[in-house]
Amino acid sequence: MSFQYLKPNRNARFKDRYTTKVDETLTPYEERKTGDIGVIGLPFSKTSISLSGASEAPGTIRKALGSYSTYSGEKDEDYENMKLLDFGDVPVHPTDTGETLKRMQTSVKEMLETEACQKYVMLGGDHGVSFPSISAFKEKFGRIGVIQWDAHHDLRNIEDGGRTNGTPFRSLIEEGVLWGEDLCQIGIRDFSNAKTYADYAKKHNIHTYTMADVEQKGIQFITDQVIQKLENKCDTIYLSVDMDAVDQAFAPGCPAIGPGGLTARELLGSVAMASQHPLVKGMDIVEVDPTKDFRDMTSRLAAHVMMRCMYT
C-alpha cells in the first residue's frame, strides 16, 4: 500500500508548486554524478583563539537555503535547473588537530578530483579551514589568487599557538601555496589587527583595503580593482568570505564581532561582482557561529552570499 499524504519529516513543509527553494536543488553527490556547484562542509572550529561554535555552520547555512528561492528578480533568471551537489561534511577528530586538517585537505582535493562541477563552495568552520581548502585548490588548479573579505589580516605567527584561525594566510604564504601579491584583503578594520601583521602584509605585497577605503572609494570600485589585479596572473580565483568583515549589526553571529564594518548590501554587491569572473572556481564562507547568532541572521546572510556566488 502507499500513503496518501505522508512525507519524510524534512519534506512535510508547505510546498507552492511554482516555487523552488534553493535547498531543493541540493542533492547528495553520488559517483559519476555531475552538477553545477559542489558544496562541502568543513565543520571545524576547535582551532579558534576564542571559543567558537562555527563548526555548526555547515548545517545552519544549508538550512537557510530552504528560506530562499532560486529565482533572481534582478536578472529575471530562474536558477531552478542549476544543480547543487552536496559532498557532505568532513568528520572532525575530537582531539587531534593535525589529523582534522589532513582530512579536510584530502576531502576537498577528492571533491575537486571528481571534476563534477564548475564551482565549489566550502562551508566553514573557522577561518583555519581556508588553509587546507586553498592548498587543495592550488594542487588542482595551479597559481591561485585570493580575494578575502575580512576585518582581520589573519597573518599571525604560528609559534604562539599553532595553526589557529588567525593564521591561515600566513600559513599559505609560508608554505608557498599562495604568493602575497596574489592576496587581496577587503574590509580590514581599525583596532582589529597588530602592526606586525600589517607590516607583514606590506612586506609581502598583499593588497589591503580598509574600511576607510571602502567609505572613500566605494565597495564596487575596490572589487573591480582587485579582480583586475588577479585576473591576468592567476590560474584561478578563490573567494574567502570571513563574515566578520560585516558590521555586527548585520552579522551578529560571528565570534569576533565589532562595529564599523561592511553593510550586508556592500558585501553582497561585492561578492556578486567578483563571482561573475570566469576564473572564480571556489569560495569559502567562514566564521559564522550559529550558537551566538540571533535568528540565524548570519547564516541567512551566508546563504545569500552563496546565492550571489552561484547564480551569476
Next chain:
Amino acid sequence: MSFQYLKPNRNARFKDRYTTKVDETLTPYEERKTGDIGVIGLPFSKTSISLSGASEAPGTIRKALGSYSTYSGEKDEDYENMKLLDFGDVPVHPTDTGETLKRMQTSVKEMLETEACQKYVMLGGDHGVSFPSISAFKEKFGRIGVIQWDAHHDLRNIEDGGRTNGTPFRSLIEEGVLWGEDLCQIGIRDFSNAKTYADYAKKHNIHTYTMADVEQKGIQFITDQVIQKLENKCDTIYLSVDMDAVDQAFAPGCPAIGPGGLTARELLGSVAMASQHPLVKGMDIVEVDPTKDFRDMTSRLAAHVMMRCMYT
C-alpha cells in the same frame, strides 16, 4: 474618600508634565465620537505559511507608541491634539479561517462607515489581513491604489494552500477588488520570489521596484514616482507596509527575515513622503512577529511608521 497617589496600573508610570506620549492620545472609540486617525487591530496570523506570531503585534505596536512623543522636531509641530480613536481588535476564530476573514472585512467596513476619522491604520497580523481590509476600503472609497513595501510579491496561487499570507494581492486582483496597474511594490528582493509570480506581476502591469532599483534610483525618487502613477486614476490610496521589506538588521522580528533590504531610514522616509498625499486614507502594517523580535525593535519601527503616516 479619594486616594492621594494611587493610579491604575497602566498609568502609574512617570509623567513629565510637558511631554505627551503618543499612546496618551489614543482613546477607545465610542459611538458618535470623531477623531483624526482610526486604529484597528487585526490579530490574525494562522494563515501564515511559516509559523507566525504576528497576531501579537497589535498589542505590542500600541505599547510601543508609549515610548515616543507627539512632537516632531523636524517639522517643529506638536501633534498632541491629534485624536487617535482605537476601534479595538477583531476577535479571531480559533479554527475557522473563513469566519475570521469575514469578521475582519466586516469590522473594517463598520469602522469606515462610522466616518469618524480622516485616515485609518490597520495593525496586522500577517499580510493575509490586507485582503479583507483592502476589500472593505474598496467598498467604501471606490477605485483603490495600493503602495506595498515588501520583499515579496504576495501573488501566490490559491490552490496550493488557500488564502495564506502569500496571496493577498493575487486574491484582490482575482476578486476584482484591485487592478494590477493600481498596485506598486517597493523593495522586492532577490531570491525571495518565484518566476511565475514575477511574470504574473508583469502580465497584470503591477509596478515593481526591486532593491537594485532602490540602490540605483533612490527611495525618494521611487516613492515620488509611484505616487504620480496612482494619484490621477485612483479614488483613494492605501499603503500596505510589510515590515520584511526592511533588512533583517533593522526589523529582526519578521517571520521571513533576510539580508539586503531597506534600511529603517529608507522605509521611514518613503512612508512619510507617500503619506503626505491627500488621497492616502488607510495604511496597514503587517508581518511584525513580536515573539521572534529583539526588544520589540520591529514593533518600535512599526510605531514610527505609524507616526510618519499620521503626523503629516
Next chain:
Amino acid sequence: MSFQYLKPNRNARFKDRYTTKVDETLTPYEERKTGDIGVIGLPFSKTSISLSGASEAPGTIRKALGSYSTYSGEKDEDYENMKLLDFGDVPVHPTDTGETLKRMQTSVKEMLETEACQKYVMLGGDHGVSFPSISAFKEKFGRIGVIQWDAHHDLRNIEDGGRTNGTPFRSLIEEGVLWGEDLCQIGIRDFSNAKTYADYAKKHNIHTYTMADVEQKGIQFITDQVIQKLENKCDTIYLSVDMDAVDQAFAPGCPAIGPGGLTARELLGSVAMASQHPLVKGMDIVEVDPTKDFRDMTSRLAAHVMMRCMYT
C-alpha cells in the same frame, strides 16, 4: 573513486564504535518493511487556543533521540536491535483545519494498516491531534482505554471555537470513539480547568487524579490503579502524554506552563510502568513547543518519555 572521510552532513558527528544512539535505530518506513516501533509526526498546532509552535516538535524530538543511547543501565538491556520505523510527517494544510484533521486520521490509519510494528508513537503537535489519532486506533483495534497525563481535562465545548486543543477528549466521547469510563486523567491541576468540565468528567465517569492525589497516594500507586481499571475491559490501551502535566521547571517549553505539576522523575516512572502492559499499542506526546523551550529541555524529556515507552 570513493572518499576517505566525507560523510553526509547529518552523519559527520563523532561516533564511538560501541555506542548506539537512539536515532541511529530510526529508519524510514518502506513498503513491507517491519519493525518494533512505528513513529509518525503530526506537526499541527494551528488549532491551539493560545499561540503554539508545537508543530515544530516532531523534528526536535527526533533530534533529541540523537543525544541518548539505546542501553538501559537500570535493566542492563541494550535495545540497539529494536527497530524504529519512521513513517514521516503528515503535511499540514495552511488554512483548512478540517482537511488537516482528515489527513492525520487517514495517515495514522494507513500506518496501523501496515501492521508493520507492535507499538506506535505519535509526535504532536498540540493535543488536538489526539482526536484523529485515537479515532484511527479505535477503528483498528476496537474498544480503547486511554491514560492521559495532563494538567487539563481537555473536555471543552466545541461551539466556542471548534475542535481546538482544549477539546480532544470531549470530541472523542461525543463522537462515540471513547467512553468516559475508559479515560483516566493523571496530574489534573488546580486553577487550570473550569467547573463545568470537571462536572462533565464526573458525569461521564472519567477517572481523574489531581496533583493532590499524586502528592498523597504517590504516582506509582495511581499508575497501577489506572492500569487495573482499563486492562480487563479494553481491547487496547493508548497513552496520551500532554507534557504540561509536568511542572514548568521541568518542562518549560509547553504553551500552558505553570507551577505545581509533576516532576520529570514522576512522569518517567509513571509512563514506564504503564508501558509495560502488553495492551499498550500507542502513545502520543503533545504540547511540546520548541519555539518557547530552553535548550530543547522539553523535547529531551519527550525523548525520554519515548524511550521509557519503547524499551520495556
Next chain:
Amino acid sequence: MSFQYLKPNRNARFKDRYTTKVDETLTPYEERKTGDIGVIGLPFSKTSISLSGASEAPGTIRKALGSYSTYSGEKDEDYENMKLLDFGDVPVHPTDTGETLKRMQTSVKEMLETEACQKYVMLGGDHGVSFPSISAFKEKFGRIGVIQWDAHHDLRNIEDGGRTNGTPFRSLIEEGVLWGEDLCQIGIRDFSNAKTYADYAKKHNIHTYTMADVEQKGIQFITDQVIQKLENKCDTIYLSVDMDAVDQAFAPGCPAIGPGGLTARELLGSVAMASQHPLVKGMDIVEVDPTKDFRDMTSRLAAHVMMRCMYT
C-alpha cells in the same frame, strides 16, 4: 451603529463561555465598592542592593492571572463570584526614596481604611516594600504577626545603605512596628546570610526555620507550628512571600537566586495552609524580577501563590 465583532484589544482573546479566568474577576476599585480581596501594586525596587527590575512585577503577576481559572478542582469549588478589587499602583518618585516609601505607606493605609475587602494582596516590588506595607497594617489592625518565606533574614543594619531590600524586618523591629517574637521565617538558606543577622534574629526571639528544618520536619509541620505560635498573641497575621525562598529551578526570576531552596509545591502547600487561618488579612509577594525571568515562570508561580491565599 454598533459593531458585530470588535472588542477592546485586551478582551479580544478567545473566550470559552464556561471558563472564568482569574483576571476577569479583578476590577478597578471605585468609591464605596466592596469586594473580597483587595489588590495593590507597589512597583518599587530602586532600593535593591543588586540591580532589580522587581518594579515590573505588579504588571506581570496581574497578567499571569489571565492564564489560570477560578475553579479549584482539589476543593471542587468555583471562586468565580469572589470579587477582586484592584486599587491600582503607587506611582514611584524617580529620585526620592523617602517620598516613595511615604506614598506606599499612605496608599496601603488608605486602601485599608476603605474597609472594602476581607483580605489584601500587595504586589512588590522588592522586599523593601514590606516596611511601609506592614506599618500600614499595624496602624489599622494592631499587633501583627508575620510569616516570612525567604532565603534571607532581611535584618541588615541601616547605616550601610539606608532602607534597602535587605532591611525591612530590622526596620520594622527597630521602629517598634513588629516584635521579634511575632516574626516567623521559613526557608532560611545556608551561605545566604551573615552571622551578625542570625544572632540578631536569636536575640530578638525571631522564629527561624532553615532549609535543613524543611527537609527534616517537612513544610506542613513547620507551617502548622508557626501558625500556632502567632494565632493567640497577635491581632492579625500578615504573610510576606519573598520568592527567593524557592529554588532557582522553580523561581528563576528572582534577583538573588540560588540552589537548595523550596520546591514550588512546598511553597504553594505552605501558603495555602497558612492562608486558611482567619487572622490572615494581608500578604505581600516580593522579589519577582520579570526582566530576568524565563517565560514569566516566577510571575506565574506568584499568581498561584495569590490564588492559594485568596481562594481558601
Next chain:
Amino acid sequence: MSFQYLKPNRNARFKDRYTTKVDETLTPYEERKTGDIGVIGLPFSKTSISLSGASEAPGTIRKALGSYSTYSGEKDEDYENMKLLDFGDVPVHPTDTGETLKRMQTSVKEMLETEACQKYVMLGGDHGVSFPSISAFKEKFGRIGVIQWDAHHDLRNIEDGGRTNGTPFRSLIEEGVLWGEDLCQIGIRDFSNAKTYADYAKKHNIHTYTMADVEQKGIQFITDQVIQKLENKCDTIYLSVDMDAVDQAFAPGCPAIGPGGLTARELLGSVAMASQHPLVKGMDIVEVDPTKDFRDMTSRLAAHVMMRCMYT
C-alpha cells in the same frame, strides 16, 4: 618554587606576542603615576526614568577593550605605548541619590586634580552622570563647550522627578555651569522629545542638529561646524556620547532605543573628527545598558568610541 604555566585567571587567555589588546594598556592609578588617558567609572543609573542597568556598563566597556588592539591600520600607528590609567569606580549609595551625585562630582574632581593625564574618559551610568562630571570639569578648566550626541535634548524640568537622566543639560544650564550657546546637540530624533524642551533649546541658543540635518548635510560637515562654534569661545571641550543617538540596529542595548538614528560608522567618524581637536579634554559615554544588550554589541561600540577618542 615558581610555577611553569599558571597565571591569574584574567590573564590566562591566549596571548599573541605581537598583539597588544587595549585593556593591557589600562593599569590602576597609583599616587603620582602619570599617563595619557584617565578612565573612571560612574556606575549609577537609579535616576533613570525607565528601568536601567546602565550601572553595569563601566565593567562591560572595560571588558570590551580586551577584544580590540592598540593598532590603527587607518593611521598606521600603534598606540601600545599610550598609557591608560584606571581611577576605578565611584561606589553608589543604594538609597541616597544626592549622596551619590556628590561622590561622583568629588571623585571626578579629585581625578582631574591629579593632573595625571591629558584626557579623561568617564564611563556611565545613565546620562544623569554628566551633571556632576561636567560640573567637575568646569571647576577645573573654566568655560566649557559640550558636544552631545543624543536622540534627546535632556532638558526636562526638574520639578517632576528630580535630577533624572532626562535633565542633565537643563541642570547644568540652570546651575550656571554651562551656557546654552556652548552646547551642541547632534542626532536629535523625531517623536523623541517634547516641544517645550525644543523651545527651551532655542531660547537658550543651544545648537541642535536633527537626524534630517544629518541626512541632508552629512555628519562630517556638522561635526566640523560644531567644533568651529566652540573652539574660539571655550576653554575646553567636553564630549558627551549618549549611545541612543545611534539607531537601535547598531546599539540595541540602550534603554531608550528606536529606529532612524545614526549608523555606527557615522558616530565613530564624528567622534574621531571631534576628538582630534586639542581642546577636547573629556568624554563621557552613557546610556549603555548591558543587561538589555545582545552580545555586548553596544559596549563594543562604546569601546570603539573610546578608541576613536583616545587614539588621535
Next chain:
Amino acid sequence: MSFQYLKPNRNARFKDRYTTKVDETLTPYEERKTGDIGVIGLPFSKTSISLSGASEAPGTIRKALGSYSTYSGEKDEDYENMKLLDFGDVPVHPTDTGETLKRMQTSVKEMLETEACQKYVMLGGDHGVSFPSISAFKEKFGRIGVIQWDAHHDLRNIEDGGRTNGTPFRSLIEEGVLWGEDLCQIGIRDFSNAKTYADYAKKHNIHTYTMADVEQKGIQFITDQVIQKLENKCDTIYLSVDMDAVDQAFAPGCPAIGPGGLTARELLGSVAMASQHPLVKGMDIVEVDPTKDFRDMTSRLAAHVMMRCMYT
C-alpha cells in the same frame, strides 16, 4: 592626595560591614603563603565530544562565590577566617591537546607540592581535566579513591577520538593511576551510556549507583556506603563532580543535559556528607558550560558545591 570614594571597579559594589562574601576570602597565592583551601582553574574543554564552553566556568564559578556569604546557618558557623588561595588558571594551548594536558598535570602537581593548603578545588573545564588532575593527586598522595557524581561512566575507548571528556576514568584505570574498585559512581542515568562501558565498569569492580538506586535507597545511604568502601583502603579520597549528574531543571548549563537526574538538594547533601571525611583532599567540578546556562544557575550550584566541600 588620596581619594574619598573611588575604588577599583571590582570592589565598588555595595558592602555591608557585617557580611563577608566568599570571594572576599579568596586571594592570589604567593610564595610561602598558606591557607585552608587551594583553588585552581583548568579552563579546557576543546576535547569535548560535543561543542562545549566549559572552559569559561572557572571564571563564572569564582564570580558566583561573590553572591554567597561565608556563614552557615545550619551549623551556626562563620567561615570568614578560612583562607582560600587562588593559584590561578592553566593557560590552554589553542591547538595542541597533549601540551595542554601536560600543563594541567604539571600545574596541579606544582600546586600540591607547595603544601600550602589542606584541601584543593579544581575548577574545570570538561571532565577530561580529571585525568591530569587525579594523576597529579596520585603522585602526591598515593592510592586514591574517587567518588564521581555523573550521569555517565566516562569509560569510553580512546581509539575512537583520543582522550575526550568521555574517557578520563578509562584513561586513569588503564594508566594504572586508579583501580576500578577505588572508583564509585553515583547518579548513572538510563539511556546515557553504552552497554560496553557498563560491562567494563563491572569487570573492573567499579561501584556504580544509578538513579533508580538513588530513588530506592536514598542519596544519603549511598553516600555513606561509598565512603565506607573507600576509607580503609585508600590514602586519600578525591571527589569528582560532573554537574550533569543533576537533572536539567537544576543544572541547565551542562553540555549533556537530560531529565531524570539528581535534584540540587540531593547533590548538595551528598557532597556535604562526603566532604566531612578527613581523607578528602581534592574535588573537581566539571562540565559547567556558562555559554549555555540560564542566569549562571549552574555556576551558582557549582559554587554551593564548593562551599559544601570547603566548609565542613
